[in-house]
């Protein structure tokens with residue numbers, strides 16, 4: 001089943017939550033990964049946050065708990081149904097990311113575990129759209145898979161995850177999208193490892 005079809009399955013919400021919980025359980029846990037990603041970024045109460053590819057709302061709920069005013073976008077109605085239950089105060093938009101046009105300006109654009117699923121043209125379009133949605137001085141946050149430098153468990157989990165990911169993940173792991181970020185007018189300002197090096201949170205600023 002292709003990645004696109006997978007997200008249109010009615011079971012995808014529960015399946016995604018169970019699998020991601022299982023993958024990160026031996027690496028400190030998904031909850032900790034998410035909290036540490038949030039701790040790496042300053043989210044002040046009332047911050048306007050645009051979340052691209054919100055999935056089942058794992059980050060949406062935590063961002064809302066920190067006082068963010070959220071607009072969360074995803075193309076899959078099945079994951080959105082779950083996300084709506086988790087973060088009832090957020091505004092949800094069902095849309096393909098490459099077709100989405102932000103209605104306002106945002107302090108933070110949050111993209112977690114999404115870019116590696118997009119082909120190069122879509123990635124560039126989404127990064128350019130994300131950049132255009134930021135207020136001056138705003139922050140783009142990318143949470144993504146990473147290759148751990150060492151450790152048997154992290155390496156084994158990393159291999160397991162990457163076996164199921166689309167081929168586009170190789171671009172991410174090899175190049176880190178540095179060229180694409182620069183082309184979109186974004187500069188990486190910080191990078192912090194998560195989940196024993198199997199994930200990373202990156203922040204970028206325009207300019």
Ligand SMILES: C[S@@+](CC[C@H](N)C(=O)[O-])C[C@H]1O[C@@H](n2cnc3c(N)ncnc32)[C@H](O)[C@@H]1O
Nearest residue numbers: 007053054055058074075076096097112113114
């Ligand atoms: C791996 S999940 C990550 C979900 C969430 N950000 C998280 O960290 O739990 C990727 C999400 O991105 C969405 N997605 C992927 N490609 C997309 C596209 N081109 N347009 C809109 N949504 C997309 C999928 O539907 C899915 O919900």
